[in-house]
Amino acid sequence: MSHQSIFHRLTRGALAGAAGVTALNTVTYLDMLTRGRGASDVPARMAEKTLELGGIEMPGDEETRENRLEALGALLGIAVGTGVGVLHSASGMAGRLPFAAESLLVGAAATAASDIPMALTGVSDPKTWGLKGWLSDAIPHAVYGAVVAGVIRKTL
Template identity: 45%
Template sequence: MDTTRHGGAEQGVGDAARRLTESTANLVRQDVDRVREAVEALADRTGVSVPGGREERGNRISGLGPLLGLAAGLGVGLGRGIGVLTGVAGGPPTRTGACVAAVSAAAAALAASDGPMAALGISDPKEWEPADWAADIVPHRAYGAATAVLHGLRRSCR
């Protein structure tokens, strides 16, 4: 067995995994920084101060960030639910309907999370790299798919 050839392949896979891990960690750090900036900008613009000492305030800002994402997701889900109840959104539970529901929910979630960041001047999606878009689109597509599945389950239980 030629260990040189296999060692080179292992080295290549190891390097690729390391680069992927480093780039993913960098994207997560950037996202956390953007969310902190959003919380601080919203607090400044609304005239609400986040209380506490330096460390305590930082922890509170870090905790409020995920709540903004949760609020965006709940808002999109609520909007979709109201649309279904009023007949504006929805339709027969077909594959096409599920795909449209998934894409529309994902697009709404993207707009609900990225729109305020752009409006606050924290992030400009026009300047994003493909890796930034991929890191942003994947979780929103998962959200859209879950929304469509739940909508389909609700319709099939009638």
């Protein structure tokens, strides 16, 4: 495979992942608006746990620290979503399955990439989420998967 081809796959995956993250966030914020629910504190707690595992302390007073952890949690989510898009594009599997199957597979990969670390670190326990919690997680990730698969297919 040529360097240009590898670069194209990585760039295509990053763009698809970023588009997927935008779609995931849009669906999440529409759900929050519709149901009047608050934002999850899980991304900030996961950011804090990640820093803790790395032996890093977030600087600042309590309010500044919380704000920075919230921002870091959002940035980590963007990185995960973009990274899953890159991995999917780089795998060479894009466009080889029916669109619905590919969308669900990519959405499931993104779900696993975010939910497994939360469960393993004890930041959140998916077994306790209930139907509304799982739908609030699964639907945006399914939309993410469809957008990633669609963008990659359009740029093959």
